[in-house]
Amino acid sequence: PYDTAFEHPSFQTWTRYTNAKAMMSQAGQGGAIYPDFKPFSMHEIRQHLGLYILNGLNPSPGVELKFRSSAQDELHGSDFVHSSFAPRAERRHRMFKAFFAVQNPMIEPPPRKKKPNWKINPLIKWLNYIMPLAWILGRVFSVDEQTIGFQGNHADKKRITYKAEGDGFQNDALCQDGWTHQVHFRNEPAPVKYIWAGLSPLHSRVVWLFDCVKDKWHAFGLDNLYNSDKFCCFAYMENKVLINGVTQTGMRGLPQHTIQVGQTTRKAAMAVWGTVKAAVLVGDPDWPALLATSVYYTKPVHRFLGTVCEKVKWMVKERQVFNVDTRRLETMWFLR
Numbered sequence: 213p214y215d216t217a218f219e220h221p222s223f224q225t226w227t228r229y230t231n232a233k234a235m236m237s238q239a240g241q242g243g244a245i246y247p248d249f250k251p252f253s254m255h256e257i258r259q260h261l262g263l264y265i266l267n268g269l270n271p272s273p274g275v276e277l278k279f280r281s282s283a284q285d286e287l288h289g290s291d292f293v294h295s296s297f298a299p300r301a302e303r304r305h306r307m308f309k310a311f312f313a314v315q316n317p318m319i320e321p322p323p324r325k326k327k328p329n330w331k332i333n334p335l336i337k338w339l340n341y342i343m344p345l346a347w348i349l350g351r352v353f354s355v356d357e358q359t360i361g362f363q364g365n366h367a368d369k370k371r372i373t374y375k376a377e378g379d380g381f382q383n384d385a386l387c388q389d390g391w392t393h394q395v396h397f398r399n400e401p402a403p404v405k406y407i408w409a410g411l412s413p414l415h416s417r418v419v420w421l422f423d424c425v426k427d428k429w430h431a432f433g434l435d436n437l438y439n440s441d442k443f444c445c446f447a448y449m450e451n452k453v454l455i456n457g458v459t460q461t462g463m464r465g466l467p468q469h470t471i472q473v474g475q476t477t478r479k480a481a482m483a484v485w486g487t488v489k490a491a492v493l494v495g496d497p498d499w500p501a502l503l504a505t506s507v508y509y510t511k512p513v514h515r516f517l518g519t520v521c522e523k524v525k526w527m528v529k530e531r532q533v534f535n536v537d538t539r540r541l542e543t544m545w546f547l548r
Contacts, residue, residue: 222314222338223254229313230257236317239307246307259297260308266293276302328368328399336395343393344424353388354433355418358395368399384414386421394424415443419450428452431520441465441502444519448500456518464517467491470506472513484508490524 231251234240239249267275272288279301280289298304314335321330329336359372361380370382383397396417406416418438432453439459447453461471470489475481485508493502500519507514526547533544 222334223257226312226314227252227254227257229316230308230311233313233317234307234311237311239311246310248303249307252308252311256304256308257312260305260312263293263305266290276305279305324367326401329397336397340394340424343391344426347388347391347393349393349425349427349430350388351429352431352433353386353393355384355386355421355438356435357398357437358383358385358392370398384417384421386424394421396420409446411443411446414438415440415446418443419446422447422451422453425451425453429454431456433457436460436515439464439517441504441517444502444517445499448519449498454500454518454520456520457516459515459517461515466504466506466515466517470504471515472506472508474511474513481508481511492524 234246234249234251238244239246241247243249263275263278267278272278277285277288278290278293279297281294282289282291313331315331315333321327324330327333359370359378359380359382361378362369366381368381369379372379372382381397381399383395385392385396386394398417402413402416403420406419407413409416411419415438418434422432428451430453432447432455434455434457436458439455439457440463442465444455444465447455459466470491472484472487472489475484487508488505490503490505492504493499501521502517502519503521503524505516505524507516528545529548530543530545532541534540535542
């Protein structure tokens with residue numbers, strides 16, 4: 213038998229809110245919609261949420277396909293789900309999608325500009341609270357955007373034109389080894405504390421993500437969208453987080469003599485191929501040793517900016533390379 217003694221208090225709250233929303237929508241016998249509706253139990257709420265987790269691990273075109281047995285649908289059916297849910301599970305799941313609530317439906321929502329994620333805000337807060345407790349963050353982590361894709365229409369749907377990921381909700385996420393440690397949705401206002409400190413909304417959100425980091429001297433990797441000299445300094449001063457990553461050229465704090473211009477002809481590109489330039493900022497008591505480097509490898513030039521590097525020196529490396537003339541592997545030495 214199912215024991216409800218081990219239910220988390222959140223399931224009790226969500227069950228109460230879901231049934232209240234159904235009542236306010238006039239569901240049930242003699243009501244306006246779903247005349248066969250009966251109040252959800254905590255066990256049912258947990259089942260239907262678990263169904264979405266299962267569908268995330270093993271996606272189907274429609275989550276309702278999981279209710280079929282493997283004999284009915286060999287590809288998407290699930291005998292476990294089919295035997296776990298009561299009869300007419302698909303209709304019950306439609307009721308769940310219509311009425312499920314993690315926010316009190318009897319509270320008047322605040323203005324959309326202040327709280328755009330009001331309906332799911334308790335779930336986001338709970339995830340940001342529990343995720344750092346469930347994972348011991350290692351020394352090296354990264355921050356990048358995550359997109360929750362969907363095909364419907366929404367005011368906060370982000371149009372993704374720079375890669376084939378599809379449109380959807382977008383957030384900045386602090387992650388490590390596939391684990392999402394903390395999130396900040398982009399449709400939420402940026403933290404005012406860091407906006408007043410002079411940071412851009414993007415950097416303000418990222419520094420807010422750093423606030424969940426308990427230890428010092430983490431190494432943080434990022435792409436060119438996020439990096440700049442000002443951001444490197446602020447992350448070091450505020451959270452003692454060391455940064456390493458590529459960066460763009462304009463308005464990012466790269467020293468002028470490290471910037472290499474992309475060549476337009478093959479002959480000119482081969483003449484500068486492999487050119488490395490580096491500069492280190494030293495002598496400023498408020499800054500760590502900020503390193504800027506550029507490597508002409510392929511177009512465009514790869515530019516790096518960060519505070520994680522401890523020393524800069526040339527190293528001789530070797531690699532086994534197949535020689536087409538001698539028809540055998542030979543040792544090749546090269547610099548790094």
